[in-house]
Amino acid sequence: MPQVRADTTWRPTPFLQGSAALHVAAAAGAALGPEFWPWALGALAANQAAILAGVLLPRSSLLGPNWTRLPEPAAARRAVALTLDDGPDPEVTPQVLEVLARHGARASFFCIGKRAARHPELVRAIVDAGHAVENHSLRHHHAFALLGPRRTLEEVGAAQDTLTSLAGTAPRFFRAPAGLRNPFLDLALTRLGLQLVSWTRRGYDTRNSDAGDVLARLTRGLAPGDILLLHDGNAARTARGVPVALEVLPRLLETLAAASLRPVTLRTALD
Numbered sequence: 001m002p003q004v005r006a007d008t009t010w011r012p013t014p015f016l017q018g019s020a021a022l023h024v025a026a027a028a029g030a031a032l033g034p035e036f037w038p039w040a041l042g043a044l045a046a047n048q049a050a051i052l053a054g055v056l057l058p059r060s061s062l063l064g065p066n067w068t069r070l071p072e073p074a075a076a077r078r079a080v081a082l083t084l085d086d087g088p089d090p091e092v093t094p095q096v097l098e099v100l101a102r103h104g105a106r107a108s109f110f111c112i113g114k115r116a117a118r119h120p121e122l123v124r125a126i127v128d129a130g131h132a133v134e135n136h137s138l139r140h141h142h143a144f145a146l147l148g149p150r151r152t153l154e155e156v157g158a159a160q161d162t163l164t165s166l167a168g169t170a171p172r173f174f175r176a177p178a179g180l181r182n183p184f185l186d187l188a189l190t191r192l193g194l195q196l197v198s199w200t201r202r203g204y205d206t207r208n209s210d211a212g213d214v215l216a217r218l219t220r221g222l223a224p225g226d227i228l229l230l231h232d233g234n235a236a237r238t239a240r241g242v243p244v245a246l247e248v249l250p251r252l253l254e255t256l257a258a259a260s261l262r263p264v265t266l267r268t269a270l271d
Contacts (some may be wrong), residue, residue, distance in 0.1 A: 058179025064186025
C-alpha cells in the first residue's frame with residue numbers, strides 16, 4: 001500500500017542497493033585479470049539497462065517509492081485523484097477551477113515553480129478553492145532526468161520553497177517532468193519530505209487534440225483508487241482551438257459521478 005514518508009532518512013531501494021553491490025563486485029572481478037573483464041562489462045551493461053528502464057518508465061518503483069494508485073482505504077471510499085500538471089496557466093487554470101467548482105470536485109495541481117511565481121494570484125485561487133498545490137519542479141527542465149544529485153536537489157528544493165511561499169503550505173507530493181527521473185531523485189525527495197506520484201492512466205492531452213480519445217484513455221477500466229492525469233498547462237487544442245482539458249474535464253467529472261467515484265486531492269486520500 002502506498003504511504004507518505006515518515007522521516008527524512010534515505011533508504012535506497014533493494015534494486016539500488018543491488019546495483020551498488022554489483023558495481024563493487026564488477027570492479028573487484030575486473031581487477032583479477034583480463035579474463036574477468038567480459039563478465040564485469042556485461043554485468044554493468046545489464047545493470048545500466050535496468051537503471052535506464054527505471055528512468056524511462058514513469059510508473060516504475062525501481063528507483064524509489066512511487067504512487068501509481070491511492071492507498072486502499074481511499075479506494076474503499078471510492079475516491080479517485082484528479083491531478084493537473086504544468087500550470088498555472090492564466091487562460092486555462094481559471095476555467096478549470098470554474099468547472100471543478102460546478103461539479104464540487106477537488107484536484108491536485110502540480111505547479112511549475114517559475115510559472116507559479118509569474119502568476120501568484122492563480123496559486124492563491126487554487127488554494128482558496130480547496131484544491132492542493134504540489135511540486136512539479138522549478139523549471140520543468142527537459143533534461144531533468146540527466147541532472148546530478150546536487151542539481152536535482154536544487155531544482156526540486158527551489159520549487160518547494162517557491163510553492164510553499166505562494167500557497168501558504170508546503171507541497172507534500174512531487175511529479176517529475178514528463179514522469180522521467182534519475183537515480184538521485186529519491187534522495188532529494190527524502191530530504192525534502194516529498195512523495196513521488198505518477199498516475200494510473202493519462203490522456204496524453206499535451207499532444208492529443210482529440211478530446212474523445214483523451215477521455216477514453218482516462219476512463220477505460222476506471223476504478224476506485226485511480227490517479228488520473230490532465231494538464232492545465234501546455235495543453236493541446238482541439239480543432240476549434242479549445243484547450244483539450246477544458247473539453248475533457250466536464251465529461252470526465254460526469255463519468256466519475258455516474259460511477260459514484262469521488263474526485264479528491266492526494267492529501268485527502270491520506271485522511
